[in-house]
Amino acid sequence: MDEVKFRIAHISDTHISPHGNFVEESFDWAMKDINKLHPDIVIHSGDLTDNGVLTDYELAATKLRTLEPRTLVAPGNHDENNLGHSLFKEMIGPVDNELKLDNMAIYITDSPQPDRDEGRLGRRRQTYLEEKLSQLEKGTMKILVFHHHLVSVPFSGRDQDVLEDAGDILDMVLRHKVNLVLMGHRHVRRVLQIYDTVLVNTGTVSSIRTRGRLGQSYNIIDVLTDGSIRVTERNITAKNSSVLGIFKQNTQNQIPTST
Numbered sequence: 001m002d003e004v005k006f007r008i009a010h011i012s013d014t015h016i017s018p019h020g021n022f023v024e025e026s027f028d029w030a031m032k033d034i035n036k037l038h039p040d041i042v043i044h045s046g047d048l049t050d051n052g053v054l055t056d057y058e059l060a061a062t063k064l065r066t067l068e069p070r071t072l073v074a075p076g077n078h079d080e081n082n083l084g085h086s087l088f089k090e091m092i093g094p095v096d097n098e099l100k101l102d103n104m105a106i107y108i109t110d111s112p113q114p115d116r117d118e119g120r121l122g123r124r125r126q127t128y129l130e131e132k133l134s135q136l137e138k139g140t141m142k143i144l145v146f147h148h149h150l151v152s153v154p155f156s157g158r159d160q161d162v163l164e165d166a167g168d169i170l171d172m173v174l175r176h177k178v179n180l181v182l183m184g185h186r187h188v189r190r191v192l193q194i195y196d197t198v199l200v201n202t203g204t205v206s207s208i209r210t211r212g213r214l215g216q217s218y219n220i221i222d223v224l225t226d227g228s229i230r231v232t233e234r235n236i237t238a239k240n241s242s243v244l245g246i247f248k249q250n251t252q253n254q255i256p257t258s259t
């Protein structure tokens, strides 16, 4: 039986605010659940706050302190509203960030644009990531995190918010065999493997804006001793857990060149 080598709690779209759409009891339940599961790291893929305003950030900063593991947060489009960008940097952390942990390289990237729902990484960030990814030692596990989705997600209705430069970013991700891409934004959990890359969307932890009967949720992502990646949904509304998939790595599948 394979054991867990590294555990990530992947949360998103908490939409924390003293006004409106934030469901505090769901958030508090999830934070206790995460602390009990002892992940090595917590990664938040954006929409930490609902409106990007000072009172939202003050509450968010207080709420995040209830998490015991180290936590990294990527900004979402809601965090950028109302000049939220400056408060994010001041109270939460850098909007672009990177961390080396064991044999892992984690890149947090800033996909939103001020006061717009659409996201993009842009040429400069893409060039930077290309350089970083090509310099990593062989065998390093690569994890890329941004808020907007790279591939359309079901139950999204008319989908206009896929990363504007999704084609180029997906090409880069596949060429560099990025192991995991962690995203949020659609409030829908979804896992998809393309060649060796596992694309993970997680649902909303604590927004009232859930879809159909999906409820509020977050994901536990386990890297197992044989290198496979197991993604488990922890459903906050139903208080249950289900494995969304177990994905083998290093499949030797040939990736077609794009040029």
Ligand SMILES: [Fe+2]
Pocket (backbone or CB within 6 Å): 013, 015, 047, 076, 078, 185, 186, 187
């Ligand atoms: Fe959201």
Ligand SMILES: [Fe+2]
Pocket (backbone or CB within 6 Å): 047, 076, 077, 078, 147, 184, 185, 186
């Ligand atoms: Fe969003």
